Amino acid sequence: MSKRVGIVAVAQNAGAESKDNFYDQAYRVTKEVLDKAGLTRDDVETIISASSDIYHGGISCANAYYWETTGAFMKNGSRQDGESLFALFYGAMRIMTGRYDTALVIGLCKGSENPPNDTCTLMYSDPFYLRNVGLTETMAAAFQMRAYMEKYGITEEQCAKVAVKNLGNALGNPYAHRKGRYTVEEVLQSPRISDPLTELQCAPQSEGMVAALLASEEKAKKLSRKPVWIKGFGSSIDAYDIGDRDLLDGQLKNAAARAYRMAGIKEPAKEIDLAEISEPYAFQELMWCEDLGLCRAGEAGKLIDSGKTERTGELPVNPSGGVLANNPYVSRGLQRAVEAYLQITGQAGERQVEKKVKTALAHGTHGFAGQCHAVAILGL
Amino acid sequence: MTKEYKTIKTELRLPYELAYGATWTRFFEGMKEKKIYGTKCPKCGRVLVPARSFCPRCFVDMGEWIEVSQEGKLVAWCYTNYRYFGMPTEPPFIGAQINLDGTDVNFLHLIGGFDLSNFDEVRKIVKNGMKVRAEWKDDRNAHIMDIRYFKPL
Numbered sequence: 384m385s386k387r388v389g390i391v392a393v394a395q396n397a398g399a400e401s402k403d404n405f406y407d408q409a410y411r412v413t414k415e416v417l418d419k420a421g422l423t424r425d426d427v428e429t430i431i432s433a434s435s436d437i438y439h440g441g442i443s444c445a446n447a448y449y450w451e452t453t454g455a456f457m458k459n460g461s462r463q464d465g466e467s468l469f470a471l472f473y474g475a476m477r478i479m480t481g482r483y484d485t486a487l488v489i490g491l492c493k494g495s496e497n498p499p500n501d502t503c504t505l506m507y508s509d510p511f512y513l514r515n516v517g518l519t520e521t522m523a524a525a526f527q528m529r530a531y532m533e534k535y536g537i538t539e540e541q542c543a544k545v546a547v548k549n550l551g552n553a554l555g556n557p558y559a560h561r562k563g564r565y566t567v568e569e570v571l572q573s574p575r576i577s578d579p580l581t582e583l584q585c586a587p588q589s590e591g592m593v594a595a596l597l598a599s600e601e602k603a604k605k606l607s608r609k610p611v612w613i614k615g616f617g618s619s620i621d622a623y624d625i626g627d628r629d630l631l632d633g634q635l636k637n638a639a640a641r642a643y644r645m646a647g648i649k650e651p652a653k654e655i656d657l658a659e660i661s662e663p664y665a666f667q668e669l670m671w672c673e674d675l676g677l678c679r680a681g682e683a684g685k686l687i688d689s690g691k692t693e694r695t696g697e698l699p700v701n702p703s704g705g706v707l708a709n710n711p712y713v714s715r716g717l718q719r720a721v722e723a724y725l726q727i728t729g730q731a732g733e734r735q736v737e738k739k740v741k742t743a744l745a746h747g748t749h750g751f752a753g754q755c756h757a758v759a760i761l762g763l
Numbered sequence: 764m765t766k767e768y769k770t771i772k773t774e775l776r777l778p779y780e781l782a783y784g785a786t787w788t789r790f791f792e793g794m795k796e797k798k799i800y801g802t803k804c805p806k807c808g809r810v811l812v813p814a815r816s817f818c819p820r821c822f823v824d825m826g827e828w829i830e831v832s833q834e835g836k837l838v839a840w841c842y843t844n845y846r847y848f849g850m851p852t853e854p855p856f857i858g859a860q861i862n863l864d865g866t867d868v869n870f871l872h873l874i875g876g877f878d879l880s881n882f883d884e885v886r887k888i889v890k891n892g893m894k895v896r897a898e899w900k901d902d903r904n905a906h907i908m909d910i911r912y913f914k915p916l
């Protein structure tokens with residue numbers, strides 16, 4: 384990248400159910416990120432929002448709720464449907480063209496108002512075939528989990544440990560929706576909703592307006608004493624039908640390779656200090672760690688056993704509590720980047736890791752069993 | 764569920780009418796005749812089921828139609844024990860991916876035909892790799908659920 388793009392300010396709201404309406408929440412988060420950057424609405428040159436019609440079908444089309452609240456009207460605003468980390472990429476790309484010096488990126492979702500997640504994810508299924516067999520994201524994840532455990536001898540206990548770690552980490556995160564000290568037994572004994580998945584291994588349904596203010600290198604240095612640079616990003620998408628895919632050989636490896644190449648990362652396990660990974664289902668944190676090259680294939684069970692990915696470990700993974708603790712669906716990938724930013728700048732409060740974080744990874748995923756993946760590398 | 768603050772309950776009911784298209788029309792009509800159709804890619808030779816009009820990998824038109832086997836191998840399953848809007852049948856039920864003999868992709872359907880009420884018993888019966896066979900309903904409507912489920916052999 385000839386010209387760098389920096390994140391200069393972030394804002395998010397709490398994930399638990401709120402009596403505020405969507406409109407006010409979106410406005411307040413936008414206002415907060417502008418105030419933190421010392422900008423007015425007029426100073427922001429372009430805006431990319433991320434949301435999904437399936438997750439706000441009850442309110443109206445995007446136009447009714449986004450363009451005033453995010454300050455985008457009368458500007459070059461655009462909306463991206465699906466995983467919000469892509470909106471970060473698009474915002475960065477707009478700045479990289481040289482036409483803009485500032486961009487607001489915002490993910491919008493108010494999960495508490497929606498039908499249950501799986502009512503929404505059933506709508507991912509085509510109406511002719513898969514939907515009539517009842518395929519939801521949870522069913523696809525359960526297929527993937529059993530296959531993963533059988534292939535590598537990963538145990539249910541090792542998968543449950545991810546939930547124990549992340550829900551425990553969330554105790555330090557005021558924005559997290561679900562949190563608590565649980566034991567592996569409690570996680571495994573929670574309702575077995577879609578065996579082998581138990582309820583505490585599945586992400587909740589959370590609220591999340593999540594914003595990041597991006598700026599060109601020159602502008603970022605003016606707006607912030609410590610801008611965090613977007614060093615690399617990449618994505619990859621798999622075939623739609625899970626029957627056409629190898630659920631254990633997905634596209635995250637490709638997405639990561641693209642991001643690593645752009646960021647100049649050769650040995651991710653050594654060069655990445657911290658990872659915020661989207662794990663709507665506990666075992667997926669293990670699978671994604673392998674695909675990201677943070678450990679070798681089949682070895683993430685050992686990785687979680689070692690304690691290395693704890694908040695106090697050598698390579699903290701999801702010190703925020705991750706998606707298991709807070710799942711504002713569409714906004715969750717961008718929220719990983721926001722958390723990575725807070726860790727790099729030392730603003731993560733009680734959830735701040737002990738080690739120094741110079742380079743962090745943020746990951747987002749969308750679709751059945753990780754059909755689509757996006758990876759961003761952020762750093763000083 | 765009533766919330767403590769003022770809310771409005773709203774619901775979307777938007778009627779759409781979607782074309783099956785030639786390939787899926789033929790596939791689903793096959794269900795009526797207790798036949799499962801796939802199509803074969805002239806380039807990579809893979810047999811895809813349900814039938815497709817093109818091979819997504821090779822990006823060429825599919826070739827011959829093949830009536831595929833009604834037996835296959837279980838490759839993935841989950842025991843679903845909660846209710847959700849649009850569920851295919853009352854829980855508990857077993858969603859499954861089945862690799863039908865002679866095909867190169869996995870077919871999504873249900874496993875059944877035995878007592879599903881006790882999960883520990885189910886775990887003793889259902890194993891990835893086991894052979895299963897399609898059981899058809901008597902009343903068929905050119906619909907994927909004309910197959911009641913796949914039953915362990």
Ligand SMILES: [Zn+2]
Nearest residue numbers: 804807818821
């Ligand atoms: Zn082909």
